[in-house]
Amino acid sequence: MSAETPVQSAGTFTRLRLRFRDWRGTRPFWAGLFTLLGGVPIAYFPYATLKLGTMSLTMATTAGAGSLIIGVLLVTLGLTMWFQQATRVFAGVAAIILALVSLVVSNIGGFIVGFLLAMIGGALAVSWMPGKDRPEAGKPQDGAEGPTGEGAAPSAPEGTVEPGPSYPPYGTADGGPAHGGGPLGFRAEDRVGGDRVG
Template sequence: MAGRARTAFRRWRARRPFWGGLLLTLGGAEVLLTEKASMKVVLHIGMQGLAGYLLPAVMLLCGLLLLFNPAQRLFYSIVGVLVSLGTWLTSNLGGFLIGLLLGVTGSCLAFGWLPDQEPRRGLRRRRHAGPPATGPTTS
């Protein structure tokens, strides 16, 4: 039973930019959790205070959308990297740099992911397969 679930999860993960979406989601969550201003202060400050909560929420949303709607990965990853960079100014230096770096790294991974790329074989499988076959060489 656990083997089937693991295989199903691996198949699901292979069809989407999993690590990019996960890192972007974690970056947005980290920035949101390090935000210490109360809503009373945010409403008093105005738009700058609201952006401190809005940008990490958009990061979190883009990360989840990358996981569950990978067809639009280019748009979500571009929005994700721009919003991640915006948290530098609005949210405690991007969640003390951790959330900023997670968001930018995840967005870049999602942008570079190719859906039709063949999955990589593990190191053990490569060892058991032997050396790659080469054709006859002519001089």
């Protein structure tokens, strides 16, 4: 496949991968993923039953319903970060608060795993900012100087120094010395060889 081949002629997997990358880049994807994954162990462990040979170990607590609610809310907040990125700050703060509550309610926050995942996801959501669009080729960026095509002013040849901005004489408008001298009260014309004359 050459560099000039359009994306449409690429394989289905490549097209899907590029579409997913564009979708992922416009939202706090990793924040939502960590928050969603953090809700799974918090909701799962209070209802899990481990089998050790003939012995079964149940980790159910009296706060099983609270753990389920926290886990479902974290999964919902993770999906909200993906599909309603305008509410990312609220969702991030809510995920951090629910992660802290899960330490008390849900088996030490899903044995610390769910707590850490939800905390990282919430912090990423709060700190995420939408990126700026890349400027199109040939268009000057914000703050860039004038056009660069045929109508542009010619630039100075290499090795020459372009003149800087011009400033009003010192002391005329800002309350300095009335005779237009420098900051020490004398003009450049009064200096000969670095010494003050007169």
